Amino acid sequence: MSLKDIAIIGAGGLGKEIAVLIHQINQKELTWNVIGFYDDAVPSGTKVAGHLVLGKVSDLGKVDYNLNVVVGIGDPVVKSKMVTAITNPKISFPILIHPTAGVGLGIDLGAGTIITAGCQLTIDIKTGSHVLINLNSTIGHDVTVGSCVCIMPGVHLSGFVTIEDQVLIGTGASVLQNLRIGSGARVGAGAIVTREVERDSTVKGVPAKQ
Numbered sequence: 001m002s003l004k005d006i007a008i009i010g011a012g013g014l015g016k017e018i019a020v021l022i023h024q025i026n027q028k029e030l031t032w033n034v035i036g037f038y039d040d041a042v043p044s045g046t047k048v049a050g051h052l053v054l055g056k057v058s059d060l061g062k063v064d065y066n067l068n069v070v071v072g073i074g075d076p077v078v079k080s081k082m083v084t085a086i087t088n089p090k091i092s093f094p095i096l097i098h099p100t101a102g103v104g105l106g107i108d109l110g111a112g113t114i115i116t117a118g119c120q121l122t123i124d125i126k127t128g129s130h131v132l133i134n135l136n137s138t139i140g141h142d143v144t145v146g147s148c149v150c151i152m153p154g155v156h157l158s159g160f161v162t163i164e165d166q167v168l169i170g171t172g173a174s175v176l177q178n179l180r181i182g183s184g185a186r187v188g189a190g191a192i193v194t195r196e197v198e199r200d201s202t203v204k205g206v207p208a209k210q
């Protein structure tokens with residue numbers, strides 16, 4: 001079987017963790033050939049997680065062969081701007097799922113969605129494109145997640161929750177059932193969300209307050 005070429009945008013901490021995710025997918029089933037990183041801040045030729053930085057993100061515009069790209073950027077707004085700027089039709093954004101993640105029934109994931117180790121998604125869950133669901137997070141039944149949402153490690157979303165586009169949910173936060181988190185909102189690490197969260201607002205604490 002021929003391997004599929006894949007590049008990682010972002011050579012920082014999250015990008016390195018995505019290199020580990022791909023490595024662990026390959027250990028289970030050899031699928032990907034990591035060609036390297038693209039990063040605007042790290043010089044080309046730098047070695048990161050055993051792979052070279054190949055250039056700046058804008059260099060992806062010149063790629064003239066089919067290339068899979070995964071985005072290792074944890075800020076939803078930065079991530080959204082970056083993916084919107086990539087218009088080269090040769091670039092595809094695959095869905096990556098760690099072999100230990102539990103993906104249940106009726107799960108509809110958008111392009112570029114990343115599900116890392118230990119996450120559990122139960123039933124009737126829909127995500128937009130470029131969603132990150134990070135380590136050991138649980139997503140309950142009938143949850144809808146918008147595009148470029150970043151769910152940090154150990155987050156719990158209860159049933160019928162709706163997360164709009166470009167939301168950040170910090171490490172260890174929980175969202176109670178039936179709630180909506182407005183687009184661009186940030187939920188602080190460790191927060192327990194018990195009420196709707198307005199768009200572009202920041203909430204934190206237990207119970208979460210603006």
Ligand SMILES: CC(C)(COP(=O)(O)OP(=O)(O)OC[C@H]1O[C@@H](n2cnc3c(N)ncnc32)[C@H](O)[C@@H]1OP(=O)(O)O)[C@@H](O)C(=O)NCCC(=O)NCCS
Pocket residue numbers: 152153169170171186187188189190191202203204205
């Ligand atoms: C809530 C959050 C988005 C706010 O970011 P910010 O606007 O830059 O806030 P600041 O760091 O300037 O902190 C402002 C105040 O809120 C407090 N604070 C920050 N985050 C908090 C949190 N999660 N819970 C409770 N209080 C928090 C700070 O101590 C500070 O208090 P002070 O004014 O009394 O000193 C951010 O702190 C957060 O929790 N981000 C998630 C990070 C995360 O999960 N990273 C995962 C990496 S894998």
